[in-house]
Amino acid sequence: MTSKLSYNLVKLPLITPFTTSFGTQLDRVAYVFTLENEGITAYSESTTDVDPFYSYEDNITAMHMIKDYFSKEISDLPTPAAFMERVEHIKGHNMAKAALEMLLWDYHSKSSGISLHKYLGKSKGYADVGISIGMLEDDKLVPTIMNAVNKGYKRIKLKISRGKEARILSAARLSFPDIVLSTDANCDYRLEDLEMLKSLDQYNLAYLEQPLGHDDIVDHASLRQSMSTPLCLDEAITSPDLAREAFQIDAVDIVNIKPGRVGGLLNSLKIAEIVHNYGGHCWVGGMLETGVGRAFNIALASNQLVDLPGDTSPNEKYFSKDIVRNVFKMEKGTISPFESPGIGVIVDTEYLSMMSTAKGEIPI
Numbered sequence: 001m002t003s004k005l006s007y008n009l010v011k012l013p014l015i016t017p018f019t020t021s022f023g024t025q026l027d028r029v030a031y032v033f034t035l036e037n038e039g040i041t042a043y044s045e046s047t048t049d050v051d052p053f054y055s056y057e058d059n060i061t062a063m064h065m066i067k068d069y070f071s072k073e074i075s076d077l078p079t080p081a082a083f084m085e086r087v088e089h090i091k092g093h094n095m096a097k098a099a100l101e102m103l104l105w106d107y108h109s110k111s112s113g114i115s116l117h118k119y120l121g122k123s124k125g126y127a128d129v130g131i132s133i134g135m136l137e138d139d140k141l142v143p144t145i146m147n148a149v150n151k152g153y154k155r156i157k158l159k160i161s162r163g164k165e166a167r168i169l170s171a172a173r174l175s176f177p178d179i180v181l182s183t184d185a186n187c188d189y190r191l192e193d194l195e196m197l198k199s200l201d202q203y204n205l206a207y208l209e210q211p212l213g214h215d216d217i218v219d220h221a222s223l224r225q226s227m228s229t230p231l232c233l234d235e236a237i238t239s240p241d242l243a244r245e246a247f248q249i250d251a252v253d254i255v256n257i258k259p260g261r262v263g264g265l266l267n268s269l270k271i272a273e274i275v276h277n278y279g280g281h282c283w284v285g286g287m288l289e290t291g292v293g294r295a296f297n298i299a300l301a302s303n304q305l306v307d308l309p310g311d312t313s314p315n316e317k318y319f320s321k322d323i324v325r326n327v328f329k330m331e332k333g334t335i336s337p338f339e340s341p342g343i344g345v346i347v348d349t350e351y352l353s354m355m356s357t358a359k360g361e362i363p364i
């Protein structure tokens with residue numbers, strides 16, 4: 001079998017800078033992987049970025065792990081499950097693992113002639129869509145929410161950070177008393193901020209996402225006892241075991257599943273199952289992916305076990321021109337996954353090449 005693995009490091013400017021508690025992002029800088037074998041071309045995207053702010057992984061560590069450890073495990077095109085078994089002894093580096101795990105999902109669903117959302121099983125055939133709005137100045141916040149409400153998003157999520165929460169959430173609730181509103185603190189608080197966090201109950205939020213440390217579940221369990229707002233975990237849930245433990249110690253109501261963070265789609269599905277069995281809820285998050293990574297998220301978000309709207313906006317929210325020719329369209333707050341085999345996107349290889357700051361081949 002002669003398979004070829006190649007990569008492009010693509011840099012796409014974001015239409016709107018995205019500000020969270022850990023900084024402002026102006027571009028999406030992503031490794032896009034291409035696997036070619038006997039007429040099938042599969043794609044994936046690493047959810048890492050330039051900086052290790054969301055997690056400890058970044059583009060450089062991901063490429064190191066893929067080149068030096070993970071790529072040699074895909075030469076015989078194993079199933080995603082077999083690949084994950086082979087790399088289980090390598091600790092962490094979930095985003096790097098996920099980049100190749102998802103590449104194998106695209107490859108195998110394409111070679112079976114089945115769209116990825118069906119190949120994953122139990123598809124609803126659509127994903128419910130919410131929006132994640134980065135921190136904005138007062139004069140831009142309300143018009144941005146209004147625009148999102150008018151577009152039909154099923155949930156509005158606002159990023160907050162320490163000291164800015166009251167301004168942002170009260171402005172939103174004053175203008176929009178009845179919308180489904182949630183907020184994401186991206187780990188900016190500690191248990192010492194309990195009184196401040198309890199004050200967020202007044203905003204009638206669908207949930208408060210990851211207020212405490214990125215690797216904490218124990219303090220989240222304490223916090224959950226003191227608040228009426230449901231708690232959602234994002235950064236802290238990096239494996240199916242941690243999802244189970246978080247429910248066992250009553251640290252969580254809702255899980256934001258990001259395939260990259262948890263090591264790929266197989267673990268994402270396992271987590272969705274665990275969440276369901278504990279009576280919790282889940283949705284699919286995003287990492288400002290290009291059209292390639294976005295297609296995996298939409299396929300996963302179409303799963304029956306995913307029961308809340310995710311951060312899976314159509315491509316046009318992020319990029320004036322994406323690296324795919326077919327972009328997702330949102331209708332009445334839902335997006336349908338593509339029905340052609342695999343992730344179903346048609347990569348604009350010319351534009352991908354044009355927007356790449358590096359490219360090359362990885363021997364497998």
Ligand SMILES: [Mg+2]
Binds near residue numbers: 186
């Ligand atoms: Mg989050």
